[in-house]
Each structure stands twice: as structure tokens, then as C-alpha cells.
Amino acid sequence: MEKIVLGLFFIFFTTNVSFVDTGIVFYVTNVIGYLSMYVGVRELHLQSDQFKRIRLWIGFMLAHSVFFVVLNGTGNSIQTHALSTFSSSFVGFFLLALALVGMSIIFYILHLLLQEGIFAKVDRLVGGVFATFIVAGICFFVTPSYAFLPMIVLLLLEAVLLIRMYATIQQQKVISAQ
Numbered sequence: 001m002e003k004i005v006l007g008l009f010f011i012f013f014t015t016n017v018s019f020v021d022t023g024i025v026f027y028v029t030n031v032i033g034y035l036s037m038y039v040g041v042r043e044l045h046l047q048s049d050q051f052k053r054i055r056l057w058i059g060f061m062l063a064h065s066v067f068f069v070v071l072n073g074t075g076n077s078i079q080t081h082a083l084s085t086f087s088s089s090f091v092g093f094f095l096l097a098l099a100l101v102g103m104s105i106i107f108y109i110l111h112l113l114l115q116e117g118i119f120a121k122v123d124r125l126v127g128g129v130f131a132t133f134i135v136a137g138i139c140f141f142v143t144p145s146y147a148f149l150p151m152i153v154l155l156l157l158e159a160v161l162l163i164r165m166y167a168t169i170q171q172q173k174v175i176s177a178q
Contacts, residue, residue: 001169003040004113005162007033011106012158024072030065034058037109046116054112057105064102071095100137107133119165129157 010033014026038058041051107130114123136150 001040001044001172002166003036003043005040005165005169007035007037007040008106008110008165009033009162010036012155012162014155024069027065027068027072031062031069034062034065038062048116050112050116054109054116057109057112061102061105061109064098064105068099068102103133119168121168122161122164125157125161125164129154129161132157 010029013029013033038055041054041058044051107126110126113119114126132150132154136147136154139150140147
């Protein structure tokens with residue numbers, strides 16, 4: 001289960017406090033994170049439909065992240081895409097929407113993990129992180145100059161979430177060792 005938390009660390013890792021981080025480092029860390037999560041979920045050896053669904057979503061996000069690494073690596077990132085024609089604007093907005101959907105899916109994966117009872121006592125914290133994510137997104141698109149404030153709160157909440165998840169794992173190890 002530590003690999004799941006390590007994967008989340010890499011996924012939550014960001015090099016700036018802007019809502020949309022589209023740099024290649026962001027997506028490389030996402031690839032590492034989703035790969036670590038996939039291995040962590042697979043090592044649990046649980047074969048329920050829920051775990052198959054979790055592995056499927058993590059696999060989708062791994063492919064999503066690899067796609068964006070290739071896109072950014074070839075100089076075709078969202079930030080460098082010209083919006084001079086209707087078709088190029090459509091492609092640019094489609095890529096932005098795809099990135100935002102990808103950012104949201106991690107919360108769905110967390111929701112599925114919580115439903116399986118893997119991480120005790122963090123469900124409210126995940127809700128708080130998701131609510132802060134929504135506020136940060138709204139601020140980014142409505143008042144971009146103030147988006148850094150909810151992003152700082154979001155990063156702090158993500159750090160607390162990871163610490164609580166890791167503490168839960170350690171507590172479960174102590175209980176099972178007794």
C-alpha cells in the first residue's frame with residue numbers, strides 16, 4: 001500500500017502553484033505516480049470488480065500521462081499550441097479539457113479506494129481536497145491572479161492527506177503484527 005501513497009505523492013507533485021501545470025516534469029511525475037499506484041494496487045492481489053475498475057482507471061491515467069509527455073516532449077503542449085484558427089483553437093481547448101478531466105480522475109480513483117476501505121479515516125479529507133481543487137479551478141478561470149492562494153491550500157491539504165494515508169498504513173501494519 002505504500003506504493004499507492006508514493007504514487008499519489010508523485011501525482012500531487014507540482015513545480016508551481018498555478019492550477020494548470022502542463023510542463024513535461026508534471027506529466028513525467030504523473031507517469032511515475034500512476035505506475036507506482038498500479039503496482040501497489042496489483043500487489044494487493046484483490047480480484048473484486050472494484051479493484052479491476054481501479055486498475056482500469058489507473059491504467060487509463062497512465063496512458064493519459066504518457067500521451068501528454070509525448071505531446072510536451074515534441075513541443076506541442078497546451079501552452080505552446082497556437083489559437084489562431086478555429087481548428088487550432090478547438091484542438092487547444094480539447095487538450096485543456098482532456099488535462100482537466102485527467103486532473104479530476106485522480107479523485108475518482110481515491111473515491112474507489114476509499115469505498116474498498118483501504119484508507120481509514122481520510123474520506124472527509126479527500127472531500128476537502130476535492131472541494132479546494134474545485135475552488136482553485138474556478139479561481140484560475142475567473143480571477144487567475146488569486147488562484148495561487150487556493151493552490152497553496154490545495155498543496156497543503158494534499159500533503160496532510162498523504163501523511164494521514166501513510167499513518168493509516170503504518171497503523172494497520174502494527175495491528176496486523178500483534
